[in-house]
Amino acid sequence: MYKRLRAKQGPLSSAPTPADFWQAALAPYWRRVLAYCEAESEARGRLVMRGGVEQLFATLGRRVTWEGRVLILHDGPDEHVRLGGHGLVLSPSVFLAHRPARLFRDPLRPQAALVFSAPPDGEQSGVLWDETSLPSGALGTLVGQTRAAALQELRVSCTTGQLADRLGVSAPCVSQHTAVLRQSGLITTRRVRNTVVHTVTALGMALLEGKVALPAPVPERCDTPSLVTA
Numbered sequence: 001m002y003k004r005l006r007a008k009q010g011p012l013s014s015a016p017t018p019a020d021f022w023q024a025a026l027a028p029y030w031r032r033v034l035a036y037c038e039a040e041s042e043a044r045g046r047l048v049m050r051g052g053v054e055q056l057f058a059t060l061g062r063r064v065t066w067e068g069r070v071l072i073l074h075d076g077p078d079e080h081v082r083l084g085g086h087g088l089v090l091s092p093s094v095f096l097a098h099r100p101a102r103l104f105r106d107p108l109r110p111q112a113a114l115v116f117s118a119p120p121d122g123e124q125s126g127v128l129w130d131e132t133s134l135p136s137g138a139l140g141t142l143v144g145q146t147r148a149a150a151l152q153e154l155r156v157s158c159t160t161g162q163l164a165d166r167l168g169v170s171a172p173c174v175s176q177h178t179a180v181l182r183q184s185g186l187i188t189t190r191r192v193r194n195t196v197v198h199t200v201t202a203l204g205m206a207l208l209e210g211k212v213a214l215p216a217p218v219p220e221r222c223d224t225p226s227l228v229t230a
Contacts, residue, residue, distance in 0.1 A: 031202040032128050032188075033094055039157040039190050039199040040092040040118045046195055056090075059193065060116050061100040071114070075099055086110040092118035094128070120188075128188070147177050151208060154187055157199040 016024075026033075047056045057066040063074040071081040071088065081103060089111050096102060096117040104113045120128050146167060153166050164174040178198050181187040186204035190197050200208070 029129055029202070031205065035157070035199045035201060036094065036120060036128060036188055036190070037092045037118070039188065039197045041090070042157050043190060043195050043197045044090065044092075047193065055193075063100045064114075064116065071103075073101060073103060075101070079103065081112060083112065084110075086112075089113040091115045094119060120190075146173075147181060150174070150177050151181060151186060151200060151204055154181075154198050154200040154204070155208070157197050160196055160198070163198065 044056055044059070047059065053066055057064060057071075065072045065074065069083065071083065073079040073081070091113060093115050096115060097119055099117065101114055101116040104115060106113075119125070146169065149167055150163060153163055158166070160171055160174050160178065163178070164171045167174065178187060178189065181204070182189050182198075185201060186207060187198050187200050190199070
């Protein structure tokens with residue numbers, strides 16, 4: 001990133017501006033970051049529908065608790081937040097690494113916003129911030145109607161079960177296809193408790209938009225367990 005910034009500026013240019021930093025440090029990865037955060041938001045929303053607000057806040061760590069109708073942030077001096085019936089906007093962040101959450105208030109809006117830490121794990125982090133291009137051999141494994149259809153469907157994040165319903169195939173078959181897509185860097189997979197959410201990456205979008213050249217097709221298959229008879 002530093003090399004890209006210096007190359008853009010040139011040896012006699014002035015100090016970098018915020019716009020220069022954005023272009024060098026964030027712009028190349030921004031679509032992947034947005035897709036990751038959207039998947040996080042959808043997964044947390046499903047938690048609320050299944051288990052209520054308490055189950056949602058249980059995923060944010062011990063330093064963020066919900067007691068009655070009061071939000072408590074145990075980060076330095078405890079901060080008690082009474083929402084007063086105005087609700088709360090929750091926003092995941094991949095940049096909030098050293099604290100569980102930050103509360104933001106806008107005097108022009110009644111709703112407070114809680115930005116919570118949602119860092120990717122090791123594998124997801126590699127996909128999120130990877131600057132290298134995808135090897136042609138990995139792309140070759142993607143050619144086939146089912147994986148192409150899965151990639152199209154994952155423009156909108158969904159679970160394994162939802163993707164299986166959309167494609168009309170079994171969940172185990174979808175799991176095999178999403179494993180190949182994930183290993184190739186075309187989708188990300190995020191687990192929140194019992195929910196697994198898949199989302200297309202920027203590289204996957206480039207493939208869908210015809211910006212990545214495909215090598216020769218490789219037949220796809222979906223392995224099924226063999227039947228053993230006595």
